[in-house]
Amino acid sequence: MASLAEKRIADAKEHSDPQARPEELRLLEALLFASSEPLDQAALAKRMPEGVDIKVALAQLQAEYASRGVNLVRIANKWTFRTASDLSWLMTRESTETRRLSRAAIEMLAIIAYHQPGTRAEIEEIRGVMTSKGTLDVLLETGWIRPRGRRKTPGRPLTFGTTEAFLSQFSLEALSDLPGLEELRGTGLLDSRLPSGFSVPTPSDNPALRDDEDPLEIGDLELALAPAVEPESGGRS
Amino acid sequence: MASLAEKRIADAKEHSDPQARPEELRLLEALLFASSEPLDQAALAKRMPEGVDIKVALAQLQAEYASRGVNLVRIANKWTFRTASDLSWLMTRESTETRRLSRAAIEMLAIIAYHQPGTRAEIEEIRGVMTSKGTLDVLLETGWIRPRGRRKTPGRPLTFGTTEAFLSQFSLEALSDLPGLEELRGTGLLDSRLPSGFSVPTPSDNPALRDDEDPLEIGDLELALAPAVEPESGGRS
Amino acid sequence: MSAEILSFETGRPAELSDDEPSLVVDVEGYEGPLDLLLALARQQKVDLAKISILALANQYLEFIEAARKIRLELAADYLVMAAWLAFLKSRLLLPEIPSADGPSAEEMATALANRLRRLEAIREASNRLMNRPQLNRDIFPRGDPEIIAEIRHPRFTATLFDLLTAYAAQRQQRVLATVHLAKRTVWSLTEARAALERLVGMAQDWSRLDQYLINYVVEPSQKATVFASSFAAALELVREGELELHQKEAFSPLYFRKRPPQPVSDAMTAPDLPAE
Numbered sequence: 001m002a003s004l005a006e007k008r009i010a011d012a013k014e015h016s017d018p019q020a021r022p023e024e025l026r027l028l029e030a031l032l033f034a035s036s037e038p039l040d041q042a043a044l045a046k047r048m049p050e051g052v053d054i055k056v057a058l059a060q061l062q063a064e065y066a067s068r069g070v071n072l073v074r075i076a077n078k079w080t081f082r083t084a085s086d087l088s089w090l091m092t093r094e095s096t097e098t099r100r101l102s103r104a105a106i107e108m109l110a111i112i113a114y115h116q117p118g119t120r121a122e123i124e125e126i127r128g129v130m131t132s133k134g135t136l137d138v139l140l141e142t143g144w145i146r147p148r149g150r151r152k153t154p155g156r157p158l159t160f161g162t163t164e165a166f167l168s169q170f171s172l173e174a175l176s177d178l179p180g181l182e183e184l185r186g187t188g189l190l191d192s193r194l195p196s197g198f199s200v201p202t203p204s205d206n207p208a209l210r211d212d213e214d215p216l217e218i219g220d221l222e223l224a225l226a227p228a229v230e231p232e233s234g235g236r237s
Numbered sequence: 238m239a240s241l242a243e244k245r246i247a248d249a250k251e252h253s254d255p256q257a258r259p260e261e262l263r264l265l266e267a268l269l270f271a272s273s274e275p276l277d278q279a280a281l282a283k284r285m286p287e288g289v290d291i292k293v294a295l296a297q298l299q300a301e302y303a304s305r306g307v308n309l310v311r312i313a314n315k316w317t318f319r320t321a322s323d324l325s326w327l328m329t330r331e332s333t334e335t336r337r338l339s340r341a342a343i344e345m346l347a348i349i350a351y352h353q354p355g356t357r358a359e360i361e362e363i364r365g366v367m368t369s370k371g372t373l374d375v376l377l378e379t380g381w382i383r384p385r386g387r388r389k390t391p392g393r394p395l396t397f398g399t400t401e402a403f404l405s406q407f408s409l410e411a412l413s414d415l416p417g418l419e420e421l422r423g424t425g426l427l428d429s430r431l432p433s434g435f436s437v438p439t440p441s442d443n444p445a446l447r448d449d450e451d452p453l454e455i456g457d458l459e460l461a462l463a464p465a466v467e468p469e470s471g472g473r474s
Numbered sequence: 475m476s477a478e479i480l481s482f483e484t485g486r487p488a489e490l491s492d493d494e495p496s497l498v499v500d501v502e503g504y505e506g507p508l509d510l511l512l513a514l515a516r517q518q519k520v521d522l523a524k525i526s527i528l529a530l531a532n533q534y535l536e537f538i539e540a541a542r543k544i545r546l547e548l549a550a551d552y553l554v555m556a557a558w559l560a561f562l563k564s565r566l567l568l569p570e571i572p573s574a575d576g577p578s579a580e581e582m583a584t585a586l587a588n589r590l591r592r593l594e595a596i597r598e599a600s601n602r603l604m605n606r607p608q609l610n611r612d613i614f615p616r617g618d619p620e621i622i623a624e625i626r627h628p629r630f631t632a633t634l635f636d637l638l639t640a641y642a643a644q645r646q647q648r649v650l651a652t653v654h655l656a657k658r659t660v661w662s663l664t665e666a667r668a669a670l671e672r673l674v675g676m677a678q679d680w681s682r683l684d685q686y687l688i689n690y691v692v693e694p695s696q697k698a699t700v701f702a703s704s705f706a707a708a709l710e711l712v713r714e715g716e717l718e719l720h721q722k723e724a725f726s727p728l729y730f731r732k733r734p735p736q737p738v739s740d741a742m743t744a745p746d747l748p749a750e
Binding site: 109113114128183184 | 597
C-alpha cells in the first residue's frame with residue numbers, strides 16, 4: 001500500500017515535469033489564482049516577460065486545467081479560475097445564501113438578457129403584465145442588470161442591459177452564449193418590436209449606445225434604484 | 238508558428254490526462270481553491286468519497302503543484318493553495334504618486350545639504366528640534382540623501398550627505414552651486430540684520446570620508462531605511 | 475380576496491382528449507391574462523404554432539365566466555383580454571368581410587399565437603438560464619484571493635526655492651532664538667528691585683551692596699548685569715525714600731540700609747556712618 005502511494009506521488013512529480021512547462025504558465029497561474037477579479041488579456045500581458053504569446057499561453061493553461069477540479073474560464077474577455085461546474089455537489093457552502101428570485105424577476109431578467117437593450121414597457125409587452133417597481137429594484141440590486149441609456153421615444157424611458165456580473169453569475173463567456181439564443185433567433189421571436197420573419201438583432205451588452213438610445217443623465221442611476229413607488233405602476237404588487 | 242502553438246495546447250491537454258488522475262484530486266483541488274480559509278485534513282476527508290487515502294491524495298496534489306505557479310502548502314496543519322513564493326514579485330501592482338515633502342523634511346534636507354556630512358544629532362542641534370524617525374525615512378525614500386559613514390564619536394552615529402539624485406532634483410551642477418551667505422542675503426531670503434558671527438557653510442558632498450568618519454558597515458543601509466520606531470526618538474516634532 | 479380555488483370545467487374543444495383532467499385554477503397564481511392563456515393553451519398539447527386560437531378564446535371566456543359566477547374579483551387586464559377575445563371569436567366565426575382597414579381576424583389570431591409563443595420561449599430561456607451553473611451556487615471563485623500588494627512609487631516634489639527658503643528661515647529662526655536665550659542672563663530692573671526690597675527688610679544696619687549681591691550671582695558672567703541692575707534699583711529706592719546709600723569715595727564699596735523712620739527736623743543731621 002505504502003509503495004503504491006509512493007508511486008502515485010512520484011508519478012505526480014514526474015507528471016508535473018517543470019522542464020517541459022513554459023515559465024509563463026506558472027506566472028499566469030499565479031496571477032489568476034491570486035486575483036479576486038477576472039483579469040483581461042492586457043492586464044496579464046503587462047506582467048509577462050517580453051515575447052510571450054499570451055493567447056497561446058492562456059489556451060494552453062485552459063487545456064491543462066480543463067479536466068481538473070478548477071477550470072480556467074473566460075468571462076466577458078476576462079480570465080479567471082472557477083471550480084468545475086460538475087463539482088457543485090461538493091461545494092455546498094453553508095454560509096452562502098443564494099438569493100431566490102421571484103418568477104417575475106427571473107422572467108424579467110431573461111427578457112432583458114435576450115432582448116437588450118430594452119425598456120420596461122418592452123419587457124411588460126412580452127410578459128403581458130405590468131411589472132412592479134420592486135421587481136426591477138431587486139434585479140438592479142443583484143448587479144446583473146443596469147440602466148444603460150434612454151430610448152429616443154416619447155417619455156424617454158430608461159433602457160436596461162446586463163452587466164459583466166451577469167455573465168460571471170451564469171458562467172457565460174459572452175452574451176452570444178445565452179442558452180437557446182440560436183433557437184430563439186431562428187423562430188423570429190426575439191424582437192418584440194418586429195413581426196416574425198424579419199431579421200432579428202442579436203442582444204448586445206456592448207456599452208456603446210445604439211442609435212435609438214440617448215446617454216443616461218446625472219441622477220438616472222439614483223432614480224432607477226430609488227425605492228419610491230412609481231405613480232404609473234398603478235399600485236400593483 | 239500556429240502549428241507550434243497548436244501543438245503546445247494539444248500537449249497540455251494530453252499532459253493533464255484525466256484518465257490517469259484520480260477523481261479525489263479534482264475534489265481536493267476544488268475544495269481548497271474555493272475555501273476562504275485553510276482546511277485541515279479532517280474537514281477535507283469528510284467531503285471525500287469512501288476509501289480515499291486523504292494523506293496520499295494531498296501528498297500527490299502537493300507534488301503535482303510543486304513546480305507550478307501555485308503551490309499546495311500546509312500551514313499549521315491546514316492545507317491551502319498559495320502562489321509560489323518565488324513569484325511574489327509578480328503579486329504587486331506598481332503605481333506612482335506625487336508627494337510633497339513636509340516642511341520638517343525640507344528643513345532637514347536643507348540642513349543636511351548645507352552642513353553635510355552631519356549626524357542626526359547635529360542636524361537636530363542646528364534645527365533646534367528633535368526629528369522624528371519618519372522624517373528621516375521619508376528623506377531616505379526620496380533618494381536625495383544617503384548615509385555615508387559613521388562619526389568617530391561615542392555611539393558612532395551615521396553621517397548623512399546628499400546624493401546625485403539630489404543635485405539632479407534641484408538642477409544643481411554641483412553642491413557648491415548652492416547659494417552662500419551673501420547670495421542668500423541678496424535674494425532677501427536671509428535677513429541682512431543677522432549677527433556678525435552668522436555664517437553659512439560651504440557644503441561638500443565629496444564621497445571621500447572625512448577624518449572623523451568611519452566607513453559604513455554591512456547592514457547600515459537597511460538600518461537607515463528600516464521603518465521601525467526608534468526608541469530614542471522619544472520627543473518627536 | 476380569500477384564497478378561493480376555482481374548479482374550472484372546460485368546455486373542451488374537439489381536438490382535446492377527453493381524459494384531460496379538469497383544470498384547477500387559482501387565479502392568483504397567474505401573472506396576467508397572457509400567462510393564463512399560455513396555461514390554457516398548453517392544455518391543447520399541441521405545438522403552439524398550431525394552436526386553435528378559437529378554442530383558446532372559448533376556454534378563456536369560460537374561465538372568466540366561471541370566475542364571475544363565484545364573484546371572483548378579476549383584475550381589469552383579464553376583463554380587457556376577455557373582451558378582446560370575444561371580439562376575435564366573433565370575427566373568426568363570421569365569414570371574413572374583405573376590409574381595407576385593420577388586420578384580418580386571421581392576422582389577429584396569428585399575432586396572439588406569436589405572443590404566446592414568445593412568452594413560452596422566454597420562459598424556456600429563463601429556465602435554461604437559471605439552470606446554468608451559477609456562481610457561488612454551483613461554481614466558485616477563489617475563496618481566499620491573495621493580496622496583490624500595491625507598490626507605490628512616490629515621486630517627491632520640492633524646488634530649490636523650497637529648499638533655500640526652508641534653510642534660510644530655519645537658520646534665521648535659530649539665530650533669533652539664541653539671542654533671546656542670551657537675554658535671560660540679564661537681571662532686569664524689576665528683578666533687582668524685588669531682590670533689594672527683600673534685602674532691605676533683612677538688614678537693619680548698613681550693609682555692603684556687593685556682599686549681598688554675591689549671594690545672588692551664580693555665574694561670574696552675570697556679575698556686571700546684577701550689579702548694574704541692583705545699583706539702578708537702589709537709586710530708585712533711595713529716591714522713593716525707602717533706602718539710604720553711602721559711599722566713602724569713588725570706587726569704594728557701596729553701603730545701604732533701610733531708611734530709619736525720623737522726624738522731619740532730623741533730616742539734616744548727619745547719618746551714623748558705617749564702621750570701616
